[in-house]
Amino acid sequence: MLISHISDIHLGYAQFNLQEREEDLYEVFGEAVEKSISEHVKAIILAGDIFHNPKPNGAAIIRLARELKKLKEKSIPVFFVLGEHDISRSNDVPLPYLFHNLGLARRLKSDSPVQIDNLLIYGFNKERRSNIDNGLIRPFRKLESIMKNDIQKHAVKNHWLKKIIVLHQGLYDFNKFAGEIFSNDLPAGFDYYAMGHYHDHIEKRFPALNEGLVAYPGSIDLGHNETISDVEKGFLLVDLSEVSANVNTHWIKLEKRRHQFEYPIEYPDLTDKLGSIVQESAQYSKKPVIDLKISGTDIDPKILSRQLLQLEASFLYYNWSILDENSATGFSYDNTGDFDMDKEMSSLILKSLHSEPLTRLSLDLINMFHDQDDSHDSKNIDKDKNNHIANYVWKFFENNKSTYQTLGKSKIDGKGA
Numbered sequence: 001m002l003i004s005h006i007s008d009i010h011l012g013y014a015q016f017n018l019q020e021r022e023e024d025l026y027e028v029f030g031e032a033v034e035k036s037i038s039e040h041v042k043a044i045i046l047a048g049d050i051f052h053n054p055k056p057n058g059a060a061i062i063r064l065a066r067e068l069k070k071l072k073e074k075s076i077p078v079f080f081v082l083g084e085h086d087i088s089r090s091n092d093v094p095l096p097y098l099f100h101n102l103g104l105a106r107r108l109k110s111d112s113p114v115q116i117d118n119l120l121i122y123g124f125n126k127e128r129r130s131n132i133d134n135g136l137i138r139p140f141r142k143l144e145s146i147m148k149n150d151i152q153k154h155a156v157k158n159h160w161l162k163k164i165i166v167l168h169q170g171l172y173d174f175n176k177f178a179g180e181i182f183s184n185d186l187p188a189g190f191d192y193y194a195m196g197h198y199h200d201h202i203e204k205r206f207p208a209l210n211e212g213l214v215a216y217p218g219s220i221d222l223g224h225n226e227t228i229s230d231v232e233k234g235f236l237l238v239d240l241s242e243v244s245a246n247v248n249t250h251w252i253k254l255e256k257r258r259h260q261f262e263y264p265i266e267y268p269d270l271t272d273k274l275g276s277i278v279q280e281s282a283q284y285s286k287k288p289v290i291d292l293k294i295s296g297t298d299i300d301p302k303i304l305s306r307q308l309l310q311l312e313a314s315f316l317y318y319n320w321s322i323l324d325e326n327s328a329t330g331f332s333y334d335n336t337g338d339f340d341m342d343k344e345m346s347s348l349i350l351k352s353l354h355s356e357p358l359t360r361l362s363l364d365l366i367n368m369f370h371d372q373d374d375s376h377d378s379k380n381i382d383k384d385k386n387n388h389i390a391n392y393v394w395k396f397f398e399n400n401k402s403t404y405q406t407l408g409k410s411k412i413d414g415k416g417a
């Protein structure tokens with residue numbers, strides 16, 4: 001038995017504020033639905049961030065309805081949880097519940113699973129960092145104990161059930177900054193953890209979860225907070241056939257996506273390179289998106305921007321930046337090695353601030369703002385932590401006041417530092 005696991009669809013989002021990009025998302029989502037149908041999936045799971053906005057535009061609502069109707073006609077049920085983008089800051093009823101009420105999709109619940117054939121599906125809506133303990137961790141522990149009892153019951157009846165849990169949360173295990181819970185927090189006893197939230201495709205089995213597979217299919221297209229790059233996007237076909245003990249996945253690439261890529265150019269080669277880029281662009285059915293990284297010395301941005309105008313006819317959108325060869329801006333990392341976000345961040349900050357204490361302060365501030373950004377609600381802000389950081393900033397300023405003051409003065413005098 002196959003099911004589809006699709007996440008971070010963000011219907012209604014228009015990258016670069018372009019209507020073509022909004023339309024791209026509808027088309028790519030349609031492709032995911034189409035491919036799911038042709039693979040004869042038994043169900044489709046949408047793991048949150050269905051819409052980009054809690055109050056989505058009409059086109060997004062209509063396009064989702066159209067796909068859900070198509071699936072209904074094929075008798076393929078759709079189950080969903082909400083992501084933070086689906087949840088309004090006011091306590092309004094989330095719009096995706098409309099489709100639940102119309103019988104076009106079903107919202108998943110944490111206490112009463114949905115059963116199709118020999119599959120049980122549980123789901124939790126997104127919980128903000130400020131409510132993780134009450135909203136997730138405690139219910140997880142409760143669920144674990146209920147499931148233990150159920151397993152004993154079903155074992156007596158000689159039933160073999162597969163179990164899935166759908167969540168829209170970031171795991172610290174994969175990203176220390178965007179994480180909200182640890183893999184250890186997840187309830188054990190599930191065969192498959194259908195995740196949403198991270199926009200990259202990630203899969204990992206955890207021994208503490210009895211080799212249960214934790215999987216993010218990633219977003220279906222490049223979206224907000226993602227840079228122009230030549231990445232692949234897709235969704236997961238999850239194989240839950242009874243014969244194999246472990247759940248297996250096939251990641252399905254979405255091919256109707258608009259091509260996006262970065263392109264480095266040495267300024268002296270500009271004319272030649274632009275010619276070949278324009279030629280290359282013709283092979284794509286949709287005008288691609290390009291990010292030009294131009295390196296060289298004595299580049300006049302005004303002249304350059306005029307030279308780049310010829311890209312307008314062949315590209316939907318282009319972005320350009322001049323790489324300064326003298327400073328160490330820009331970096332790349334090797335995805336295959338061990339990547340430590342903390343280390344990378346602090347070394348980049350240290351490089352520009354040249355101060356260890358300031359680097360530590362910056363990291364604390366980044367963490368603090370990150371937390372706040374996520375809570376959307378001033379009453380949820382950890383006041384103790386804020387006071388602590390405010391005191392730290394103030395103390396640091398007091399101790400180093402003189403240096404800042406001289407620095408400021410010399411700048412005003414026009415002598416420079």
Ligand SMILES: [Mn+2]
Pocket residue numbers: 008049083085197
């Ligand atoms: Mn998302």
